[in-house]
Amino acid sequence: MQYIDNIDTRFQDLFAGFLRDRTNALSASASSSHLDEDTLAAFVDGGLTLREIDPIVVHLAECGHCRTSAAALLRLEAEFADIAMPARDTQVESPGFAEALSSWFSQLFGTSADGVFAHGERSEKDGDDDKNAGKDDDGRNDAE
Amino acid sequence: MDAAAKAFTETAIAEMYARCNENAPNYGVSAAAFSTSILKTIEKRLETASVEPLTAAEIREFLDNLQADDLFLALGCAAGNERAWWEFDQTHRSYMERFARHLARGDADPDEVIGNVYIELYGTRVVDGERYSKFGTYSGRGSLRGWLRTIIWHSVVDQHRAGHSEVSLDEMTETIGEGAAHAAFAIPTPDGDSQMVEQVARDKYRSATAAALSEAFAALEPHEKLLIALYHVDNLKLREISRLVEDEASPLRGWIKRRSSAREKDPSARIHESTVMRWLEKSYERILDVFKRDLAVRQGLNADEVEICIGLAAADLAGPDLYRDLAAG
Numbered sequence: 408m409q410y411i412d413n414i415d416t417r418f419q420d421l422f423a424g425f426l427r428d429r430t431n432a433l434s435a436s437a438s439s440s441h442l443d444e445d446t447l448a449a450f451v452d453g454g455l456t457l458r459e460i461d462p463i464v465v466h467l468a469e470c471g472h473c474r475t476s477a478a479a480l481l482r483l484e485a486e487f488a489d490i491a492m493p494a495r496d497t498q499v500e501s502p503g504f505a506e507a508l509s510s511w512f513s514q515l516f517g518t519s520a521d522g523v524f525a526h527g528e529r530s531e532k533d534g535d536d537d538k539n540a541g542k543d544d545d546g547r548n549d550a551e
Numbered sequence: 552m553d554a555a556a557k558a559f560t561e562t563a564i565a566e567m568y569a570r571c572n573e574n575a576p577n578y579g580v581s582a583a584a585f586s587t588s589i590l591k592t593i594e595k596r597l598e599t600a601s602v603e604p605l606t607a608a609e610i611r612e613f614l615d616n617l618q619a620d621d622l623f624l625a626l627g628c629a630a631g632n633e634r635a636w637w638e639f640d641q642t643h644r645s646y647m648e649r650f651a652r653h654l655a656r657g658d659a660d661p662d663e664v665i666g667n668v669y670i671e672l673y674g675t676r677v678v679d680g681e682r683y684s685k686f687g688t689y690s691g692r693g694s695l696r697g698w699l700r701t702i703i704w705h706s707v708v709d710q711h712r713a714g715h716s717e718v719s720l721d722e723m724t725e726t727i728g729e730g731a732a733h734a735a736f737a738i739p740t741p742d743g744d745s746q747m748v749e750q751v752a753r754d755k756y757r758s759a760t761a762a763a764l765s766e767a768f769a770a771l772e773p774h775e776k777l778l779i780a781l782y783h784v785d786n787l788k789l790r791e792i793s794r795l796v797e798d799e800a801s802p803l804r805g806w807i808k809r810r811s812s813a814r815e816k817d818p819s820a821r822i823h824e825s826t827v828m829r830w831l832e833k834s835y836e837r838i839l840d841v842f843k844r845d846l847a848v849r850q851g852l853n854a855d856e857v858e859i860c861i862g863l864a865a866a867d868l869a870g871p872d873l874y875r876d877l878a879a880g
Contacts, residue, residue, distance in 0.1 A: 418839055421861055423783035425764045445690050446596075448701035452693030453795065456612045459600045459692075461773075468776035471784070478785035480701060485791045487650060487700070 442466060442473045451480045552598070556607040563614050564589050571623040578627030578635040588626060589617070592690040613692075622691030628672065629686035643699060651703050659710040668699075668706050759852060760860040763845040767838040775834040782831060793827045 442450070442463065449455050450463055467474045552560070568585045597613055598605050627635025647668065651661040674684035689698050768776070781787045846852045846860060 418842070418861060419783070419835065421760075422764065422767075422779075422835070422838060422842075425761075425768070426780055426784050443688070444701045444705060445688050445692065445698060448698040449690070449692035451701070451795075452697035454616055454618070454693030454697075456597065456609060456616060458597060458605075458609045458612075462600055464777050465773045468773045468780060471780075474777070474780055474785055476701075476704075478781055478787050478791075480697075480704060481781075481787060481791050481794060483650075483654070483700060483704065484697070485794055486653070 441470065442476075447473065447476055447480065451477055451484060552593075552605050552610070556605065556610055559607050560590070560593070560610050560614070561586070563611070567614070567617070567619045571619050574620065575623060575627070575635075575638070577632075578623060578638075579630060579632040580623055580626045580635075584626055584630070585623065588622065589614075589691070592692070596690065596692070616692065618691045618694050621695035622689065625686040625689040625691070625695060629674075629684040631673070631682070631684075643696065646696065647699055647703060650700060651707065654704060654707045659707050664703060664706050664710060667710075668703055671702070671706075756856065756860045759846060759850050763842045763850065763860070766845045766849075767841040770837065770841045771834065775830075775837075778827070778831060779834055779838075789827045789831075796827070 446455075446463065450460075450467075455463060467477060564586050565582070567589075568582050571585070572580070572582075593605070593610065593613065597609065624635055624639060628639050644665075648661065648665055651664040651668075655661040655664060671685040674682045674686075676683045685702065689695065771779070778792065781792055782789070843857055846857045847854075852860065
């Protein structure tokens with residue numbers, strides 16, 4: 408364990424143990440909901456406003472489950488921050504795309520891209536329909 | 552939201568839409584869909600975050616932070632727009648695959664992970680005649696790439712769980728929690744009178760220590776609790792914590808500074824690991840102070856007894872770092 412300078416290391420061990428134990432006890436008894444993926448990602452990305460941060464920090468300070476997720480994502484973000492992505496060929500035109508994606512979606516859905524994009528055609532016609540926006544992921548509720 | 556704030560919001564969203572639509576006119580995202588998405592986020596995330604009325608400044612901060620182009624792309628994908636999907640695939644697929652490979656580490660199949668994520672993103676479930684796309688849950692509050700990392704991470708955790716007969720992260724946490732609690736407070740059975748007396752003394756000091764630690768923990772601000780927990784429970788490195796606050800525009804950084812008693816001389820200065828170390832140091836000083844004061848003043852222990860408390864509790868609580876395993880898992 409890395410110690411903070413000038414503070415009694417035994418006390419740091421003691422307090423860290425207390426925190427772990429407390430976190431575990433709270434996790435075992437917690438029945439409240441957890442942060443959803445969008446909020447978790449926004450927190451790790453620094454995308455939340457000051458107004459939003461208060462309840463999120465309070466939640467993360469108490470909820471070991473969400474903090475474990477946030478910590479893992481922070482770690483991963485740091486690991487991936489320096490990885491440069493290959494330059495994208497912006498000249499590529501989309502006609503070949505339908506063919507490529509047809510194969511991709513065939514693997515996924517066992518159907519062709521035409522079938523898949525039938526939804527898209529309908530949605531484009533209904534342009535302003537956005538019933539999906541703002542829905543929570545069903546598996547993870549928002550604790551805000 | 553009052554009328555002035557509403558008018559400002561609508562104008563700002565309209566400007567944002569015009570810019571996004573100019574950049575990507577063929578994503579098929581309507582002004583109404585774009586506006587509805589943002590207004591829903593404001594209503595659901597901003598308004599409910601505090602009992603105070605939402606101000607125009609707070610809305611401005613929210614809109615300034617919004618990743619409008621990413622949101623525009625996500626809305627196009629959610630609606631199944633072919634050009635939006637092509638753009639998404641070109642821009643993010645390679646990164647997603649690399650990220651999944653990094654996470655899987657032989658434990659999960661990265662191709663399967665990405666396949667599952669694509670299925671989720673497109674959406675195969677139909678609710679009330681509408682296809683439910685995961686993209687619909689993206690609010691634009693962080694980058695799309697950060698959001699994708701979170702989706703992939705959860706997918707890998709799910710796949711890992713499925714392969715290890717572990718039902719949920721919650722249950723893993725609970726099981727570990729119970730195990731840790733038993734390990735932490737395992738007290739040997741007394742044997743004989745002298746041991747019984749010793750045991751009574753130990754129990755007294757243990758109990759005093761637990762009470763003082765609770766008192767010290769309660770005295771912390773939430774951000775201090777979070778920083779210390781990230782550092783000591785979740786074992787994040789200082790460098791990793793500093794990433795949360797290194798950006799001058801980071802609200803968490805502003806939040807911590809605003810609540811920190813130690814004001815930085817230069818608010819625009821970059822926050823390095825040493826700054827986080829200093830914050831942690833200050834928090835620990837405060838904890839130690841409250842802890843010792845509680846034992847000495849409220850519980851009437853002398854300096855030697857305080858030392859005994861620390862020694863006993865440290866020995867009791869020394870154990871395997873289970874949370875490190877969970878976080879790494």
